[in-house]
Every structure is written in structure tokens, then in C-alpha cells.
Amino acid sequence: MKIGLLGYGKMGKTIEQIALHRQHDITLKVEKDTDSYALENIDVAIDFSTPDAAVANITKCFNHNIPVISGTTGWLDHYDDVVALCKEKNGTFLYASNFSLGVNIFFELNKTLSKLMKNLPEYDISMEEIHHTEKLDAPSGTAITLAEEILKNSKYGSWTLDAAKLNDLHIHSKRIDKVPGTHQVVYNSSVDTIEIKHTAHNRDGFALGAVIAAEWIVGKKGVFSMKDVLNIG
Structure with missing residues (x-):
């Protein structure tokens, strides 16, 4: 699976390590404050960026028909708008406040x-x-x-x-x-x-959950949560 990392801070780097260990490829790394990037060579995007960048990142993924996993917090005032846009675009979206x-x-x-x-x-x-x-x-x-x-x-x-x-x-x-x-x-x-x-003892649990969510969501359409991934609740 080809993964794009929207946000390449400490969390993005941990996700990269776990994704590579699970035999995936990281084909895009978007650093902080990067406005221009291409989405042509990825199967799924994992967004751990900043509150200011999250909505734009998610919207860009919807516009390019790329499933997006979002773990960025601090932007949830716009959550309902993002869900509506996902449905309008027949997109694929999973947000979790915590992927552990x-x-x-x-x-x-x-x-x-x-x-x-x-x-x-x-x-x-x-x-x-x-x-x-x-x-x-x-x-x-x-x-x-x-x-x-x-x-x-x-x-x-x-x-x-x-x-x-x-x-x-x-x-x-x-x-x-x-x-x-x-x-x-x-x-x-x-x-x-x-x-x-x-x-939590380290970041690995959060990163592993995000990668598992990305593995699960490819090929699906709609708005999901970690309850869907884990089949709980």
C-alpha cells in the first residue's frame, strides 16, 4: 500500500517506521507549512498535521478521491462540514481523536x-x-x-x-x-x-492504530470511526 503522510513531525515519523515494518511504502511526506503537494502516487493519506492545515488537507484528498485518515485535533468546529463534503464527493474519511x-x-x-x-x-x-x-x-x-x-x-x-x-x-x-x-x-x-x-508509554500505539485504520479503509466509501475498524460498540 502506498501511504501519504500529511504532517511529518514526530507522529508522522513514527507512523512511517511502523508502516514500513508492515511492508507499506511511504510515497509522500508533507512537512509543516507546505501548501503545494501532489496526491497522484498514494492509495491513502494519513493526516497528523496542524489544526490550521487539517481541513485543507482533508478537502484536497476528497477532491482527488483519496481515502483520508485524520488524527489531527483542534479543528473539530469544522467536523460537520467535512463530513458533509465527504458525502458530497462520495469520499472516504475516518477521524479519531486517538488511534491507540x-x-x-x-x-x-x-x-x-x-x-x-x-x-x-x-x-x-x-x-x-x-x-x-x-x-x-x-x-x-x-x-x-x-x-x-x-x-x-x-x-x-x-x-x-x-x-x-x-x-x-x-x-x-x-x-x-x-x-x-x-x-x-x-x-x-x-x-x-x-x-x-x-x-500511553510511547507513540507507537497511536501510530499502529492509524496504520491499521489505513489498511482497513482502502476500497471503502463513507465516514467511519475506530469502532468500525475494531468492530466494537
């Missing part, structure tokens, strides 16, 4: 736990996410995905980074050098605490 296979299992655990806790308002819920200092957005896309599922089954109306807002689900975002990604959900009452936590 373990994190996607964690999403399902979070969903199940939030449903079990739905009728127990005596528990206060909080979240913490920790990432490396180079991560541009806060909270992480993964944390937002977790929070949105909790909001469906809790007393909170929205999430917030402001701990002073007592009626919202607080997400505590930390940026610490060389931390690949840690996410924790805490249910706390006066009598006990329930916690679930996922800790």
Missing part, C-alpha cells in the same frame, strides 16, 4: 461506566489529561471524546477547564515534557472513589 487500540477500548469502558453511574448523583466526576509540552490544544481530543460520553449520562451540562465552575465537568489539563498521553476519569463520593485510567 487501548484507548478505543478505554472509550468503551468509559461509556459503560458512565451508564452504570447515571443514577448516582452523589458522585462528583472529574477528569485529568496529561500530554507533552509540544501538544498545541487543550484539553486533548481524547479527553473531549471521554467528556462528551460522560455528559450524556451525568448531571453536568458541559465540560470546562475552569475548576471554579462547579456545575460543569472539570477537565484538568497538564503539559509535561515527554509524556505521550495519560487520561483518567474519577468518580468521587464521601464514601469511596472509582477511577479508570489509560497511560
Whole structure:
């Protein structure tokens, strides 16, 4: 399979290593702030660029009938527009806030736990996410995905980074050098605490999931998620 990497930072380089190990070819590497590039010699694009570049990259793939895997976060205000464009162009699109296979299992655990806790308002819920200092957005896309599922089954109306807002689900975002990604959900009452936590040890899990998604999506049409890839949920 011929893969184009739209974004060739640390994540792009890790994806490259894993893709080559799995016998794929990297036929395009788009560095940061590169506006002009050709898509003629690729079977699928994997976008780990920047929030400012993501929508343009995805749109260009749709216009050239190239399936696109998107792991860039921070641009989701335009997600509905991108989905509409994908359908208009009969394109192929898969976005995930996190491609780690373990994190996607964690999403399902979070969903199940939030449903079990739905009728127990005596528990206060909080979240913490920790990432490396180079991560541009806060909270992480993964944390937002977790929070949105909790909001469906809790007393909170929205999430917030402001701990002073007592009626919202607080997400505590930390940026610490060389931390690949840690996410924790805490249910706390006066009598006990329930916690679930996922800790990434390196970038390899994210990269492997993105390559697996790219392998899965070739030849398909439509809008997909990692649930489709893993056949869960």
C-alpha cells in the first residue's frame, strides 16, 4: 500500500517506521507549512498535521478521491462540514481523536461506566489529561471524546477547564515534557472513589492504530470511526 503522510513531525515519523515494518511504502511526506503537494502516487493519506492545515488537507484528498485518515485535533468546529463534503464527493474519511487500540477500548469502558453511574448523583466526576509540552490544544481530543460520553449520562451540562465552575465537568489539563498521553476519569463520593485510567508509554500505539485504520479503509466509501475498524460498540 502506498501511504501519504500529511504532517511529518514526530507522529508522522513514527507512523512511517511502523508502516514500513508492515511492508507499506511511504510515497509522500508533507512537512509543516507546505501548501503545494501532489496526491497522484498514494492509495491513502494519513493526516497528523496542524489544526490550521487539517481541513485543507482533508478537502484536497476528497477532491482527488483519496481515502483520508485524520488524527489531527483542534479543528473539530469544522467536523460537520467535512463530513458533509465527504458525502458530497462520495469520499472516504475516518477521524479519531486517538488511534491507540487501548484507548478505543478505554472509550468503551468509559461509556459503560458512565451508564452504570447515571443514577448516582452523589458522585462528583472529574477528569485529568496529561500530554507533552509540544501538544498545541487543550484539553486533548481524547479527553473531549471521554467528556462528551460522560455528559450524556451525568448531571453536568458541559465540560470546562475552569475548576471554579462547579456545575460543569472539570477537565484538568497538564503539559509535561515527554509524556505521550495519560487520561483518567474519577468518580468521587464521601464514601469511596472509582477511577479508570489509560497511560500511553510511547507513540507507537497511536501510530499502529492509524496504520491499521489505513489498511482497513482502502476500497471503502463513507465516514467511519475506530469502532468500525475494531468492530466494537
